[in-house]
Amino acid sequence: MKSIKTVTILGANGTMGSHCAGIIAGFGEAKIFMVARTLEKAQEGIHIAQDSIKTDTIAHQFIPQTYADLASCIPQSDWIFELTAENLELKKEITSLIAKYKKSGSIVSTVSSGLSINELSKCFTESESKFYFGTHFYNPPYRLLLCEFIPTNKSDPSTQAELISYLSNQLHRQVVITKDSPGFAGNRIGFQILNEAAQFANRYQDLGGITYIDELLGGVTGHTLPPMATSDLVGLDVHQAIVDNLYLHTSDEAHETFKMPAFLTFLISRGYLGNKSGQGLYKNENGQKYVFNTVKLRYEPIPVLNFPLLTKIKAKISVAQYQEAFNDILTGNTQESEIMAYFIARYISYSLSLVGTVVNQLHDIDLVMGYGFNWLPPSALIDLLGGYQPTVKLIHRFKLPVPQTLSSSIDHFYKLQNQLDYRNFIRAI
Amino acid sequence: MTSIVHIIGGAQTDFQRNWSKEGKTFIAMMREVISDALSDTGIDFQEIIRLNKKNKIGIFLGNFDGEQYFNQGHLGAFFTEIHPSFFGVPGSRFEAACASGSVAIDAAATKIRVGDYDLAIVLGIEVMKTVSSAVGGDFLGTAAYYEKEAKNISFPFPKLFGQLADVYLSRYQLDENRFLSNLAEISSINYHNAKLNPLAQTRSWFMNKNHACHRQGNYNISVGGKLSVTDCSQVTDGAACIILASPKYSSKYLQHRHLSKANTLSTISGWGHRVAPVLFSEKISESSSNLFVLPWTRQAVLDALSRAKLSEKQIDFYETHDCFTSSEYAAISAFGLTPPGKEYEVIENGSITISGKNPINPSGGLIGVGHPVGATGVRMLLDLHRQVTHQAGNYQVANSDHGLMLNIGGSATTNYVFVVSRSI
Known part of the structure; x- marks a missing residue:
């Protein structure tokens, strides 16, 4: 895994999407494509992200985008973080789009309250599915530091170790590895x-x-x-x-x-x-x-x-x-x-x-x-x-x-x- | 009579906690920190009873303003509420504003030094989140000359330490942008170190130098003169406790527990205590022709070094009273790390970072760890002890034979310095 410098957040105007964007921009110092249904909604997410970690020094790191821009922002990203609504079919649809546009080796993860990560990993080819994980942040992530980390059956161990290290050391998460099971732990x-x-x-x-x-x-x-x-x-x-x-x-x-x-x-x-x-x-x-x-x-x-x-x-x-x-x-x-x-x-x-x-x-x-x-x-x-x-x-x-x-x-x-x-x-x- | 005072251990509460939100009183805070300190040292209630029978144990409590924050005075008597083994144990409360903890340490160390007691429990405590920050700011004003410097002024202390920044700028003809960047670096270093300290108030807060430089922003508003929120320590609830022992007692203590001296005991090897004029304007007027803006702070450092028979160069690390970034800036020359007016040198060359040549506040200091007023001096001494006995965990510095702390009360009015050394 290369260092994470550019991130795409899908669902950037949602509570989890915007708050996690604040954590990644602030603690991770990454450039972030904020993807929402409209540019206005993406902009809303950017305001919430700044407010969530109480700083106005990260505004320049965000780029508002819509789902029409995925073909442009996803290939540029080291990490594509999907935080859309808790609906398996919707997540499958969006994850398939991510799979279509991602560059080889980039990390993709999802926030889910308990959907099957293995099931979602099927949206990727065999070689790319090993870079897919569940990264369950808790709401609000600035105050609740837990990140349940859910590998799939195909996860690449070295990428997994590097991503956990990034989440722990850079984003200051308390990472706990959990099995891919309903509701996790x-x-x-x-x-x-x-x-x-x-x-x-x-x-x-x-x-x-x-x-x-x-x-x-x-x-x-x-x-x-x-x-x-x-x-x-x-x-x-x-x-x-x-x-x-x-x-x-x-x-x-x-x-x-x-x-x-x-x-x-x-x-x-x-x-x-x-x-x-x-x-x-x-x-x-x-x-x-x-x-x-x-x-x-x-x-x-x-x-x-x-x-x-x-x-x-x-x-x-x-x-x-x-x-x-x-x-x-x-x-x-x-x-x-x-x-x-x-x-x-x-x-x-x-x-x-x-x-x-x-x-x-x-x-x-x-x-x-x-x-x-x-x-x-x-x-x-x-x-x-x-x-x-x-x-x-x-x-x-x-x-x-x-x-x-x-x-x-x-x-x-x-x-x-x-x-x-x-x-x-x-x-x- | 002996001249040596050992520290055998202690404890600190988690400064992130808000005890009012937990529905807990100062008694809860005292009970927890005493229990943790006894657990850390392995001293039990039976031992307290044994020592008390011989009148060889005393309690020394540092607290600034229990009367206003939680409507209670006479705190030195409250160990008796914690456990019956404290019935009869002499206890007193000591006060010198933000240096209250140090006065308690000094009194305890003196009783050990003259041979009156074998063991002294020193507890610093402040419960501050019982009131709004504005009301608390007014309470804190009593640490200055209230009538002349704080009455009807909101948040008087940020303004006083903002004035200290102004004096530095004018007296040493500093470039303002460079000076403010130096102050932001001080803040950023303290927050960075605090992330390594599991008991620090700000350990999960977002902060970097860019944010600290972004003064006047929506999230970093001005609080006093040129100082903004990131230049300040924050309102904190907390307590710290240390246990001091005579050499005779600590020798038996090590023997019975089969402990190594170097990793268990530290020694209070020097102390300095100087009081400057109360009024900030008087301080500045008095020092107008002095090399130092705060000469009595410098003198307290020299006194402590002299008593410790150490030179400035032999001090490996520092815990200083960064209630504001300007007070840490002033401390740098008081420690002898640079000549006065050249403090920027060690900030800009990285010397004062945790991995630098002269780390300041590896714990995170008051800005990073928090500043429960009456507890701060005791917390600093505990951190010196942890460093020299190599028990500081993730914020352990590489060289830690001798550490020096500066704890100030008011606008650098009461200046307390202790040097703690490795016991070998």
Whole structure:
């Protein structure tokens, strides 16, 4: 691989396209062809790219283009980065165009939330398919540093090593190699929790529904943004695309937790997609915040919920008594502590089950969830619970599978403290 | 009585964290950093109890403005909230604006030096993100002569250090473009080094010299005189903790743990402490016929070198107080790296980069690592210790037998210098 000096970004006006362009122009100092449907849209992407890394010194590096210019910009590019909408047929169509115009040996990669990279690699000839990879950046990439790197069956090992080095050292990504599997690692683990949380919100509508679940599964359990608020942020349509893909293409014991709740489908059908459309699970109107009632299918003022146990746990977190706080969750003996404990058990059980099949090592999972979701890494949770024995006991309590990676021979599971302080993810708000 | 003070280890919080957003109090920050420092040194609560029975351990806390930022004074007493083993341990809080951490170090080192204590825990702490930057800027104004230099002035300190830049330009007849480019280079080097430091506030931020030179742009607005955002350290939450020991204690400490001296211990080999006139205008007036713009800063360096029995040339690297690029610029001649007025030489020839002959701020400094005011002096000493014991990881410098730190309070009013040397 030669050094990457010229890049074509396809989907340059989208959120991911424009933000990734900012990273590549700023940290990578590359010249970038910004390809969108129109020149105006490409220009919009250029403004967002500059804003995303807070500099006005990179404007001269961008060249706005449309899809009519592919024959000109793709052959000039060392890296063609495709970030178009999450639709296999559309991506195949665009990838085939890239294959038609690319110069031999140039790198092509795609951002996908979980489509098959091997399937897309079939758009290339045998000799060129080895330069094709999945490079799954997270949104927003300036703040979330994870890049899941997905090689195909035909990937060239030396190009792969060089591209990983570029992503790590030049673009400052935390690169984790994941197998080409539905949702890869991050979205499979993350959306398992997000979708099951949505199912629980529906089940416990009488106790407060969405608000109830977000209160319980926010910072106190290591999610810097509560799950329902996260779905609103990523977009309910994106949520649906990811969980439908996982429901269709996975068959593990968590399969039913990927089933889309009806109330989410209802919201999507109304165009209420979350933050990007002004309303979703939550909405603001006339200074008042509302939340969606998943049973009555209407918005209501956010209920005021008061849980003495949660108050007690937050007080402990506020003074960094983390083990004591988690002990309160495990021994709380209330409906609320039971839900929190269940999701902790589920998170550890499910995420660790992917070690060996989707990622190579336990700390890959910690990197993925820490740098991709801003969630407390599962290994740190295990240590907080007291290690192997208490964790296995908790997982058994909810009749979930104990992953093989959870070994009694490990004293301290979390190995990344020197680069990723787990305490940052546990919050009292 | 002994003249030697050892550092046996310590810890720093991740300066990227915003503790208010985490819903955590200063107690959480204290608990975490103490726990990490004890873990780093292997000293446990039983050992603290044992030493306390003999009245051989003390606590020294540096903090600038807990009263205003989080409505709490008397911080020297708050170790007792962390663990009962601290009940009865003498503790005090020390304050000298941005040099608060250094005053705490000095007090602790003195108690070790005279033989009162075997072990001293020094903790610097500041929780600053509890208020808006404008309100915080006003709080920081109390580090100057508030009534005369800060009252009703938004962000007084950038303006004072902007004036320092102006004085440099006029006194040494510097070319303005070249000088501003030198300041941008200082900023760029600090950001670069910070990318190597896993605890630095700015480690994931975008920055290069071009951006630092692009003053007055939408993303690099002017903050004081000729200085822009990239010339400033940023508002930071954070704490640092170091543990000092007497030679007798550290000798047993190494023996019991079968540790190598050179890779475990460092020595505070020199110190300097000089206070200049509080008013910035008075400083400049006093130094008008001096070779140095900040002669008391220079004197503190000379005092520390003299006590360490070292020459300027024997210092391998520096941690300096780059609250603004202009303060690092002034520090270069104070360290003796160039004559005053010729500071640009070592900036332009690459000497002060991490791989250069005289690295300044391999950690990233205040601009790159962050500047939680009361913690900064302690963080600097910890970084000197890590360098001389070869524990600085990716920002380790090649030659690190002797390091020197400069920590200033106010507009270079309180000047504190420590020299830390490899223990052999």
